[in-house]
Amino acid sequence: MRIFFLDQSGKPGGAELCLIDIAKPYSHRALVGLFADGAFKDLLEQNHIPVEVLTTQTIQVRKESSLVQGLKSLRQLAPLITKVIKKVREYDLIYANTQKALVVGALASFFSRRPLVYHLHDILSIEHFSQTNLRIAINLANRCASLVIANSQASKTAFIQAGGRSDIIEVVYNGFDPKIYRTNESEINKLQQELGLQGKFVVGHFSRLAPWKGQHILIDAIAKCPQEVTVILVGDALFGEQDYVKQLQQQVADLELENRVKFLGFRSDIPQLMATCDLVAHTSTSPEPFGRVIVEAMLCGKPVVAAKAGGVMELVEHGLNGFLVTPGEPQELAQVIITCLQETEITATIANNARTSASRRFDVATINQQIAQLLSQRF
Ligand code: UDP
Ligand code: GLC
Numbered sequence: 001m002r003i004f005f006l007d008q009s010g011k012p013g014g015a016e017l018c019l020i021d022i023a024k025p026y027s028h029r030a031l032v033g034l035f036a037d038g039a040f041k042d043l044l045e046q047n048h049i050p051v052e053v054l055t056t057q058t059i060q061v062r063k064e065s066s067l068v069q070g071l072k073s074l075r076q077l078a079p080l081i082t083k084v085i086k087k088v089r090e091y092d093l094i095y096a097n098t099q100k101a102l103v104v105g106a107l108a109s110f111f112s113r114r115p116l117v118y119h120l121h122d123i124l125s126i127e128h129f130s131q132t133n134l135r136i137a138i139n140l141a142n143r144c145a146s147l148v149i150a151n152s153q154a155s156k157t158a159f160i161q162a163g164g165r166s167d168i169i170e171v172v173y174n175g176f177d178p179k180i181y182r183t184n185e186s187e188i189n190k191l192q193q194e195l196g197l198q199g200k201f202v203v204g205h206f207s208r209l210a211p212w213k214g215q216h217i218l219i220d221a222i223a224k225c226p227q228e229v230t231v232i233l234v235g236d237a238l239f240g241e242q243d244y245v246k247q248l249q250q251q252v253a254d255l256e257l258e259n260r261v262k263f264l265g266f267r268s269d270i271p272q273l274m275a276t277c278d279l280v281a282h283t284s285t286s287p288e289p290f291g292r293v294i295v296e297a298m299l300c301g302k303p304v305v306a307a308k309a310g311g312v313m314e315l316v317e318h319g320l321n322g323f324l325v326t327p328g329e330p331q332e333l334a335q336v337i338i339t340c341l342q343e344t345e346i347t348a349t350i351a352n353n354a355r356t357s358a359s360r361r362f363d364v365a366t367i368n369q370q371i372a373q374l375l376s377q378r379f
Contacts, residue, residue, distance in 0.1 A: 001375060002029040004091035006101035010038025011238045014292045015121035018174045019097045021364050022371060023049045035100060055080045077104060084108040093117060093379055099137055106144035115379055118145040123158045123310055127286045138163045147378050151290040152311030170374055174292055175367025178359045181299035183275040192276045200230040201341050204277035206270060206293040208238040209245050214283035216251055220330035223255045225337050234273055236266035274300040279340045282306035285328045291315060298358035303351040305336045321354040
């Protein structure tokens, strides 16, 4: 099957990293079309997946856009849509991986008569999107997509609640290669030394810096923990959240935590960095659609504490393979951090359970088979 994948981002967020794994098996007969240049393109090339940047013009529409802004951006999209319609003639299927890709893909599908698949990586609710954007996404998916793949049951439920058709949507979780998450001890010791983490109890946070990812909750929580508890914040502001970065830096200064919070920026050595941690924290304040970082930490055999909402509840069972806390509650989070610091045996058992269950449930080979089956059944 020849697939034309579309993704709006030039930067490698979770949806883009997931797309690399999905596109790989089709790479000899596929093309990934991007709506921006950047590090995601380089990653696709490193993975030998054909890629083309289809436009370098910024598409102005944002998650919270109004109808007027939406219509303006539609005019802006016209040359891009025309380009996609021309190119798609060489492919059997359009696979839209993001919301703007859905808009472009739906119109291209209509004019080219190629079927459309929409991979839904978001919880389509007003917590995350404007009413206008929600309506556009649901209407286009309902009318134009032959199949919607949701990254969790939570994303599927929100889609249906927002008016999405239940007969076109299937859940497929993100897949991971467990081998990548087995690390070498001497390499980890070296990294620990480089980062000055020896002798500390390290809590890692591995998300782009954005208000809803809740890094501020973790900073508040460690102010309530013993001195040896140190935080590494891994990730960058990928989508222009510079004010939030300043706010986090100010919070660290106000709480006099400069020696206990390290901002490491965007990194490509996630498994190695996770291996230097004693605990990985996920602190999203709005429901997380899936949460790749949680599964990655589990595959590294690290205990995870995660915000109890959205897809996270399909990944973590409290006390069995991780810990769940109320989103936005630093006190509760601090309590779990202190428990992990003190109850090392129970925590290690939980982390081991996590590695076993995550390796079984999220193996990329099985996940890719699920996608192949869905595509071959429908097209
Ligand atoms: N990630 C990364 N480098 C960083 C921070 C994060 O490669 O510095 C990766 C992380 O390992 C995960 C992805 O970015 O695979 C984030 O995906 P997730 O589903 O957790 O959240 P999203 O950002 O997609 O909402
Ligand atoms: C999106 C979601 C994230 C999910 C990722 C991969 O970026 O925000 O929760 O893990 O897609 O599906």
